[in-house]
Amino acid sequence: MFHGIVLAGTLLLVPVVARAEAPKDADERLAILSKLVADPHPRVRLEALRALARIPAARSAELALGVLEQPMDPTLDYALWLTINELSEPWIAALESGAWKSDGRERQLAFALKAIRPEQASRVLGRVIRERRLPRDGSGPWIELVGQAGGPKELGALMQQTVGGDFDDGATARALGALGEAARTRKVRPEGDARGILGLLQSSNESVRAATLRLSGDWKTPPPADTLARLAADPSEAMRSTVFEVLRLQGTASLPLIRRLAEDQDPATRRRAALTWASLDLAGAGPVLLGAVTALDQEGTAQDFWRALLPIKGSGKHLAPLLPAAGIPQVAARTGMRVAREGGRNDMDLVLALAKGSGLSADTQAFTGQLIREMAAKAAASGDPHRGELVYRRSDLACTTCHAIGGAGGRVGPDMTSIGASAQPDYLVESLLMPNAKIKEGYHGVVVETKDGQSVSGTVVRESGNELVLRGTANQEIAIAKSNIESRNQATASLMPAGLLDPLDETEQLDLVAFLSRLGKPGDFDASKGGVARRWRLSNVVHTDQQNGQADWMWKKPLDDKRWTEVLSRVNGDLTRTLMETATKANMWSSKIAVLAVTEVQLSQPAGVRFQLTATKGTELWVDGSKVDGPVSLAAGTHRVLVRIDPNHIPDKIRLETRDAAFVLN
Ligand code: HEC
Incomplete structure (x- = not known):
């Protein structure tokens, strides 16, 4: 039924766009398209974009890029890319004449630079950059743009600014990454003397050190083996994993060192060595891989391992016959079976071998229409949507990694916010049991x-x-x-793995279906309204933070730092006590001073913002480093909002709302 709506939209649209295309002068057509390209329906914007590509004028490019101010999806993204690619010359002419200005349109500029040919991009970028000096904190898109589109000259200037210490640590790491990207994807290197860069391996900042090491790999000038061996035991996780990236980039020449590391005492190092070995020499890596697989005893580690291993061509087939008849740990087998069937991969050799040894069922039967209808009916009669929500959130099912509700969650598959209101229960059951039966439009892999x-x-x-x-x-x-x-x-199969429900018992399966079929209907499962924080990062403040004088890390650590644990609110917008406790229990034993929950808001122009926090007394609200009690005036841009909770009085739930700014979701 979903498809029905889209289809109706397209049918209505064809005559409209066709009218815009009928022989008329370009101005008239542009006037019509300027409305259509801003239409609320993405399908209309899509068709309008493609029509704009056929009018080679600066104004067409300007209108097309304006699409970025509205929500994008992969299809629109690709259509815009094609359109700008075709309109590159008129757009560049407008930029050079000053008719199109990049100020305030940095995102559009960034998009366009990536869409046009590299030599065109380098020309444009040289011009735009010359007009401004890159700021010390690297703010704006410029560093990445130089990496993506800059020629030797622009890269050289970036390198000089990096080596010269003109950037703070965050910007330095980004600049090193940009230089690496240019080498990797475009084989372009900066002009000038590059030797100074390796000096940054001594930096006190771990991101800078890791980025320097990575760059040395991209430039194929890695440090000597002994240095790499020492760095493989570095206290910084980023450093350790970069060592293996560099070894992989070096190719089979690094096998002697990899063999040594495959016998390290640290299991994580052994795992990484096994994976790197497999990517360079699959046949030789067999025994080491097997050793690593049999040692997998944790969900998260096992999942990361399989996700790194199975993309190596032929690895599943190679490993299957090596697996011991007695099986491998259940977690390792279960996670392996799931990953082996996800992403349109269907590594049946491996799935069967894993299932056989571990007493799991590799249910690959076809589900009949009868069975599907029965299950849908049972879910409606006895499924509990509240319990179903907890099933949906289980990390071993990974629903939230691929799907979003209320915009929070992954974007691999379609948003689930209103799936219950728009799809029939049979359809939901079929989507879960047989993802390959019907693949939703726009989500083919x-x-x-x-x-x-x-x-x-x-x-x-x-x-x-x-x-x-x-x-x-x-x-x-x-x-x-x-x-x-x-x-x-x-891909011939859906990106959604088959057999996802295998580890669930019948009640759990019915609860899950009941939950999905309530999504988008009024009540506890309606996430369509917005205005409430849904994506949180949690952490603890402990005594040692204070002793080390690190009282302000919570304003500085990037939100993807491992010090933060990501937690999504319930569908109704509440961050419940159970969710908070689960996310912060890791540090239970060390004396907690506070539990922190952080989220971000975004404003397109300065405004007074009033937050509404539901929590117990004593819970504090902070914005950008200061405690707030009433409305705050915020500048345009992104702001960090922090809820500080007394660990001895964790509220039953916290809920943060505002109508004056948008919560950042992805
Ligand atoms: C690895 C990514 C991935 C995981 C994990 C995943 N899905 Fe999906 N899902 C997708 C993709 C991609 C599609 C769209 C393609 C298709 O229809 O098969 C999809 C489609 C669906 C659909 C049909 C949606 C529609 O509008 O047609 C439902 C319902 C669904 N998934 C529910 C779930 C649930 C519940 C879970 C957890 C048990 C889950 N998915 C886990 C990627 C995933």
Whole structure:
């Protein structure tokens, strides 16, 4: 029925866009398209974009880029990319004449630079950058843009500014990353003397050190083996994982060191060594891989391991016959079975081998229409949507990694906010049991095989002359250099794994269906209104923070730092006590001073913002480093909002609302 609506939209639209295309002068057509390209319906915007591509004028490019001010999806993204690619010359002319200005439109500029040909981009960028000096904190999109589109000259200037200490640590790490990206995806290096860069390996900042190491790998000038061996035991996690990236980039020459590290006492190092070994020499890595697999005893670690292993071409087939008849730990087997079937991958050899040894069922039967209708009816009669919500949130099912509710969650699959109101229960059951039966429009995956032996699947996020960016099944963006692509095909299976419900008993399955079928209906499962914080990061303040004089890390640590644990609110917007306790229990034994819950809001222009916090007394609200009691005036941009909770009085729930700013979701 979902499709019905879209179809009706398209049918209505065809005559409208056709009217805009009928022979008229360009101004008249542009006037019509300027309305259509801002239409609330994404389908209309899509068609309008493609029509704009056929009118080679600066105004067409301007209107097309304006689409970025509204919500985007992968199809729109791709259509815009094509359109700007075709309109590149008129757009550049407008930019050079000053008719199109980038101030306040940095996002549009960034998009356009990636869509046009590299030599055009470098020309434009050189001009835009020359007009401004990159700020010390690296604010704005400029550093990344130089990485994505800059020529040797722009990269050289960036390198000088980096080595010269003109950037703070955050901007330095980003600049190093940008230099690496240019080398990796476009094989462009900065002009000038690059030796000074390696000095940054001595930096006191771990992100800077890791980025420097990574760059040395991209430039194929890594430090000597002994240094790498020492860095593999570095206290910083970022450093340790970068060592293995560098080893992989070096190719088989690094096998002697990898063999040494595969016998390390630290299991994480052994796992990484096994994975790197497998990516360089799958046949030789067999025994070490098996050792790593049998040692997997935790959900998270096991999932990361399989997700790193299975994209290596042929790895599932290679490992299957090696698995011991006595089986491997249940967690390892269960997670392996799921990952082996996700992302349109259907590694049945491995699934069967894992199931056999571990007493799990590899249910691959076809579900009949009868069975599906029965299950839908049972779910309606006896499923409990409240319990179902907890099933939906279970990390081993990974629903939230791929799907969002109220905008919070992954974007690999469709948003679930109103699925219960728009889809029939049979359809929901079928989607869960047989994801491959009907693949939703716009969510077909692609499978890309690379020249260096990876097989990557996901949906297309964007694409430029040098680079294809996919969204992988862990909701992460994966950039693949075009020059590294061997083949690219539409995935035949859904990106959603088959067999997801296998680990659930019948009650849990029915509860899950009941939950999904309530989504979007009025009441506890309506997330459509917005205005409430849904994406939180939790952490604890402990005594040692104070002793180390690190009282302000919560304003500085990036939100993806491992010190924060991401937690999504319940569908009704509440962050419940159970959710908070689960997320912060890791540090239970050390004396907690406070529990922190952080979220972000965004404003497109300065405004007075009134927050409404539901919590117990003693819970404090802070914004950008200061405690607030009433309305606060905030500048345009992103702001960190923090709720400080007394660990001895954790409220039953916290709920933060505002109508004056938008909560950042992704
Ligand atoms: C690895 C990513 C991934 C995971 C994990 C995942 N899904 Fe999906 N899901 C998708 C994709 C992609 C689609 C769209 C393609 C299709 O229809 O098969 C989809 C489609 C669906 C649909 C149909 C939606 C529609 O509008 O047609 C439902 C319902 C659904 N998923 C529910 C779930 C639930 C519940 C879970 C957890 C038990 C889950 N999914 C786990 C990726 C995923």
